[in-house]
Amino acid sequence: MSSGSEMKEGRMIINIGPSHPSTHGAFRMITEIEGEVIINCEVEIGYVHRGVEKFAENLKYRQILPLTDRLNYVSAIMNNIGYVTALERYMKIDVPKKAQYIRVILNELSRISDHLTCIGPNVVDIGALTPFWYFFRERERIYEIIEMWTGARLTTSYPWVGGLWRDHPWIGGFKEEIPAEFEKKVRGFLKTMKSAIDDVEGLLTGNRIFIERTKGIGVMPAEKALEYGWTGPCLRASGVAWDLRKVEPYMCYEDFDFEVPVGENGDTYDRYLVRMEEIRQSMRIVEQAIDGLPEGPLMTSDPRVCFPPKKEVYSTIEGLIRQFELVMYDIQVPEGEFYYAVEAANGELGFYIVSDGTGKPYRFRIRPPCFAIYQAFPYLVKGLKIADLIAVLGSINIIAGELDR
Amino acid sequence: MGIEIEVEKLRGQGIVVGSLKKIVRWARKNSLWPFPFATKCCGIEFMAVVGAHYDLARFGAEVVRFSPRQADLLMVAGTITYKMVPVLKTIYEQICEPKWVIAVGDCASSGGFFDTYSVLQGIDRIIPVDVYVPGCPPTPESIISAVMKIQRLIDEGKVLKSYERERPLPNP
Amino acid sequence: MKEKDLFQILKESLPHAEIEEREMIIIKVGKEKYLDTLKFLKDLKFDLFIDLFGTHYPATKEIEVIVHLYSTYRIKRIRVKCRVPEDNPVLPSVYNLWKGADWFERETYDMLGVRFEGHPDLKRILTPPGFEDHPLRKDFPFRGKIPRKEKYHPDDKRFIEGEFWF
Numbered sequence: 119m120s121s122g123s124e125m126k127e128g129r130m131i132i133n134i135g136p137s138h139p140s141t142h143g144a145f146r147m148i149t150e151i152e153g154e155v156i157i158n159c160e161v162e163i164g165y166v167h168r169g170v171e172k173f174a175e176n177l178k179y180r181q182i183l184p185l186t187d188r189l190n191y192v193s194a195i196m197n198n199i200g201y202v203t204a205l206e207r208y209m210k211i212d213v214p215k216k217a218q219y220i221r222v223i224l225n226e227l228s229r230i231s232d233h234l235t236c237i238g239p240n241v242v243d244i245g246a247l248t249p250f251w252y253f254f255r256e257r258e259r260i261y262e263i264i265e266m267w268t269g270a271r272l273t274t275s276y277p278w279v280g281g282l283w284r285d286h287p288w289i290g291g292f293k294e295e296i297p298a299e300f301e302k303k304v305r306g307f308l309k310t311m312k313s314a315i316d317d318v319e320g321l322l323t324g325n326r327i328f329i330e331r332t333k334g335i336g337v338m339p340a341e342k343a344l345e346y347g348w349t350g351p352c353l354r355a356s357g358v359a360w361d362l363r364k365v366e367p368y369m370c371y372e373d374f375d376f377e378v379p380v381g382e383n384g385d386t387y388d389r390y391l392v393r394m395e396e397i398r399q400s401m402r403i404v405e406q407a408i409d410g411l412p413e414g415p416l417m418t419s420d421p422r423v424c425f426p427p428k429k430e431v432y433s434t435i436e437g438l439i440r441q442f443e444l445v446m447y448d449i450q451v452p453e454g455e456f457y458y459a460v461e462a463a464n465g466e467l468g469f470y471i472v473s474d475g476t477g478k479p480y481r482f483r484i485r486p487p488c489f490a491i492y493q494a495f496p497y498l499v500k501g502l503k504i505a506d507l508i509a510v511l512g513s514i515n516i517i518a519g520e521l522d523r
Numbered sequence: 524m525g526i527e528i529e530v531e532k533l534r535g536q537g538i539v540v541g542s543l544k545k546i547v548r549w550a551r552k553n554s555l556w557p558f559p560f561a562t563k564c565c566g567i568e569f570m571a572v573v574g575a576h577y578d579l580a581r582f583g584a585e586v587v588r589f590s591p592r593q594a595d596l597l598m599v600a601g602t603i604t605y606k607m608v609p610v611l612k613t614i615y616e617q618i619c620e621p622k623w624v625i626a627v628g629d630c631a632s633s634g635g636f637f638d639t640y641s642v643l644q645g646i647d648r649i650i651p652v653d654v655y656v657p658g659c660p661p662t663p664e665s666i667i668s669a670v671m672k673i674q675r676l677i678d679e680g681k682v683l684k685s686y687e688r689e690r691p692l693p694n695p
Numbered sequence: 696m697k698e699k700d701l702f703q704i705l706k707e708s709l710p711h712a713e714i715e716e717r718e719m720i721i722i723k724v725g726k727e728k729y730l731d732t733l734k735f736l737k738d739l740k741f742d743l744f745i746d747l748f749g750t751h752y753p754a755t756k757e758i759e760v761i762v763h764l765y766s767t768y769r770i771k772r773i774r775v776k777c778r779v780p781e782d783n784p785v786l787p788s789v790y791n792l793w794k795g796a797d798w799f800e801r802e803t804y805d806m807l808g809v810r811f812e813g814h815p816d817l818k819r820i821l822t823p824p825g826f827e828d829h830p831l832r833k834d835f836p837f838r839g840k841i842p843r844k845e846k847y848h849p850d851d852k853r854f855i856e857g858e859f860w861f
Binding site: 604605606638639640641 | 822823824830835836837838839840
């Protein structure tokens, strides 16, 4: 691919550059083609590198939270939950059940939103325009529900160590009931989502053109996928039944009854099918969570992270001191290093933090799922045509914000 | 005086009377072809604007073109890093005159809250910008109101001159 | 029972390394035994390659390279740490064991300057071409080294040749 390489006659170098309608994000692919068949492909990333890891070494733990939700910006709550559960598991803080259930509902809604954003534009590149409109209408409904809870559509910065935000607009002071409107909206969403998914499955799954475009394209065998570091729906489509929600349950996932779909061949069609089935399983989890919502507080009362109640602040000196310390110096993470991972929409999202006892981390490392998946791209597209390259690129769900951090 | 009575008689019979400038501006503002240069989260909000709920097609901007030769409104949404700067500059120069630029979001307007070694602190360091949309990310209503502001700018006939004529060279 | 076995197996077969167990088993090795340890772990069926990155400790003038692995058979995580001096950070590459180390090693080279011998194509991946520093080192300011007040003109020679940012 360098300028010194010899090119036989009939070969061309095509640059699918950072600004291209079908690259969902900014990355460049330089392909060497002969006729229309790809001989070699090289990938260049780094167009959205913001230096988040370096930046986080100067911020307190509370200030890092908005940085994390700009990683995988399509499902921002999952990144927040990854960061917050890492801190909770290290500091051994118990979160009340009600907060965990609400977190699970928002988490699964974000996962549904991510899969919809993957499948929608992917099939648009293949040529089917209608599922895009159906799916984006459903995404607007998810945005409404998330905005109702967190106040923002896209970049929420909502969960915090120990539960949810205490000073939620409905939950001023000590009241912690959830209005009936929330439940009504979630159940309404589940109904319309089911009909949208059934419609799109009817349009695409048995469609002859879609099957011919995607079956056998971009095959990844299971051992190679494990070597490359693939996790998430792409690994499950290759035949390995691996889901961190079942293997290392966190955040009350063991209370829910759901299945993990596993594919057979590892081609583009399987990745599409695995994602569609995961949307259905996520809807099942949301339904179980909202049916069995327990009673209780929405935030732990652990003195390391939780503000004391206002009565104590104004009457006792200990309450005042605690309030002052938490506001001025933020939470104190004890010294040490730790790594914890969650199952984000694309795979394993891990946070490795080295803390040196001050209020700022010494080293903040994010393990991005897309990074490991995208490095296998030149292997996937050897011998395919350019149109197949576009189909494969859409199916592995690359989010440039996560890739480059 | 006589001309005005003649014009009054003509009106309402399927004939529009006006100056050429006004008609051209009316045609231009109601058929903007946007070029979305989306790199990050603001790109997702842009996709929501083009979607069916907040419809950008009502303003004539239905045809979202991904080639700079076919577009006239450049919407830069998302963080621009130093690696991306030559790409953005080339694309801006390839769009034919007259052209307008919207900087969508905080990262494009001023670097956002990423004050780091690889982020360009605002695209107005390299290309001239007509409308800035604040927000992280801005709501789709703000993006639509920015497009309406561009329409008002077109009505008044304002096109920013190209870069060399506007800004002086720094001292070498 | 399997946990005890794994810990014992590691303690017996890697006498030169320090092994402890917190949220996962952590192995500290020196530079010379790094590749052998990782080969041994691959034979022990640690097949899912999770992560490879580094941290800079200027107090002891060392860079620590960390590898995370996961075994889908035993359902166990493991971490391997290795320290190299910061003046001459060279380590053997594990690309032949796990292909996934490709981009992770390139990123460690880019951010910290650690060179991996045996890697097929070690070059910059995230920073722009022409960048000469290693950003994650502690002596590099997070705002970068470009003066902020300067505005760039497209006819500026540095911009045309692709090097305008330094």
